[in-house]
Amino acid sequence: MAQAGEDIKNYPGFMPITLFCLVVLYAPLLVVMIYSFNESKSITVWQGLSFKWYVDVFVGPESAKFKEAAINSFSIAIVAALAATAIATSAATGMLRGGSFRGRGFSFGLINLPLIVPEIVTAVATLIFFSAIDFERGYLTILVAHIAFCIPFAYMPIAARMQGIEDTYEQAAMDLYANKTQAFRLVLFPLMLPGIVSGFILAFIISLDDFIITNFVKGAGIETLPTAIFGAVKQGIKPNIMAISTMLLAVSIVMVTISYFVGKSGDKLKQPPGEK
Amino acid sequence: MAIVEDRNIIAVDVQNAVKRYGSFTALKTISLSIKDNEFFTLLGPSGCGKTTLLRIIGGFEELSEGAISLFGDEIAKLPPNKRPINTVFQNYALFPHMTIEENVMFGVEMRGGSKAEARQRASEMLDLVQLTQFASRKPSQLSGGQQQRVALARALAPEPKVLLLDEPLSALDLKLRQAMRYELKEIQRKAGITFIFVTHDQEEALTMSDRIAVMSSGELQQLGTAREIYESPHNTFVADFIGETNLLEVSVDALSGGSATCHLGGGHELICDEVKGVGVGAKVHLSIRPERLTLSDTPMEGASLSGVVRDNIYIGTDIQTIVDLNEGPQMVIRTSNSDRGNKRIFEPRSPVFVNMEKGAARLLAD
Secondary structure, eight states, X not given: OOOGGGOGGGSTTHHHHHHHHHHHHHHHHHHHHHHTTBSSSOSSSOOOBOOHHHHHHHHSTTHHHXXXXXXXXXXXXXHHHHHHHHHHHHHHHHHHHSOSOTTHHHHHHHHHHHHHSOHHXXXXXXXXXXXXXXXXXXXXXXXXXXXXXXXXXXXXXXXHHHHTSOTHHHHHHHHTTOOHHXXXXXXXXXXXXHHHHHHHHHHHHHHHHOOHHHHHHSOTTOOOHHHHHHHHHTTOOOHHHHHHHHHHHHHHHHHHHHHHHHHHHSOOOSOOSSOO | OOSSOOTTOEEXXXXXXXXXXXXXXXXXXXXXXXXXXXXXXXXXXXXXXXXXXXXXXXXXXXXXXXXXXXXXXXXXXXXXXXXXXXXXXXXXXXXXTSOHHHHHHHHHHHTTOOHHHHHHHHHHHXXXXXXXXXXXXXXXXXXXXXXXXXXXXXXXXXXXXXXXXXXXTTTSOHHHHHHHHXXXXXXXXXXXXXXXXEESOHXXXXXXXXXXXXXXXXXXXXXXXXHHHHHSOSSHHHHHHSSOOEEEEEEEEEEETTEEXXXXXXGEXXXXXXXXXXXXXXXXXXXXXXXXXXXXXXXXXXXXXXXXXXXXXXXXXXXXXXEEETTSOEEEEEEXXXXXXXXXXXXXXXXXXXXXXXXXXEEEOO
């Protein structure tokens, strides 16, 4: 048992460091959230509570632009996340249930490479690739790029879940007269499902929030929410931007929370070691 | 229950089975025949190949060489789902996303049974293992012992011809493990099929099995009933692995009329039954079970070895006395506490004679 003196709270400087980190991380977000409810057009002076900037987002002069960007963002995020999840599920099954094949380590690196490569490099490379094959830039280029960089994010929770599933479950299914397809469909897939849902949500959020790659490959005349916000900010920060940002933040928080609970909700995979 | 039963139908026949993993040989040419309706145990220390053999019979590993047949049909090339053999896995491997009933129904349905048939069979099996009231629970809501019984019910439900059990009791605590031994044996009797049981626990093997195959480093050491293996071990490994024994180095002086005269260090002489493969002049081991030795303060007829008591150890049912033979090795003698009235306990440092009944000492070929 830990002694009172070893409690991390008693380390010198624990409170100041904690507070400093929390302020640096969250104060900017808080400012944005608070001022999105400001009555005034000012972004520094508080003049009372109001929802008018939220109304402005939906019916104001820029609403058409934002609506189109939102539709693009959400449709791309859903399709990209679905595709990335399907690819990541197959990849995880191959990597973790395919036995040891040649180039297994290499494949693992390949799947996770986008996590390590600086996003700007991926962005430039993707742009060069699309130019090289003469692919007209627009909705499709954004979608293809998003599918590609979402795969490792979908792969991580799926592989983590799968690693916890001992292969005796599939052996037991086979032992009980299930063929390979039935063993996957009736036993392995349901056990993997929390990881798959988690992976889908993570990929969805990553796609929804992406700015750098999208900005490079999107071409003229099409915007997603992040690029639309960036474009609007260039003409000066208005509180309606803060309102949109706050709503995006809310969507992200809700999705990540769902992902967390889905990941935890799955049926316990480990058996108790003995009598409970 | 059938009164007339042929005890000699072979359920599983393993011929010259060899299993190699790269340069490592896990099974070195094993042949054995397991009879129908038999409780058969593969016993040995970890790494002896017993689980490998079980997994080969189940279809989870492929043989490198050799053949296996099930009631005469060659099965070595069949995948697990094509073999009428089911397994109780060491960690049970109950499907955590299904209820207990769904777990038990799984095999029946996969084998082509209707849902109603599977449900009927599941209720029979849960009744057999006394878990009917838990049918709608999930495996994680059950205790280890209950999960173990579900695994048994699930494996029995599709009516396999042979049931494989891979150390199914090892995750349970001692009391439950002992209770489950009798229950398993009872269930095997009721099911009327062959059970092949893998364990490293010799007590488990002795109490449950009709026959035991003792294995070590990929080889079959001895095959026989519990009594044969305990009382007539073939070699040093079996004598040492099964139960407690005094292993003494001896040399054989003379053979006559089925008896061998041997001596051990310090000039002590012993007479025991002759064993095939042990000739005059051979330096071999001799095994004597501690409970077949008695102590006295005067030499008795037959083999009587002189020594000095080193210590007495109280172990509940028995008292274990350690005796240093004069200029010879140490021996352990077990005296049951129930007949302490007519047996003396000798204090440490007192001189004694160690006596053995005829046939207690057994020469070992290697």
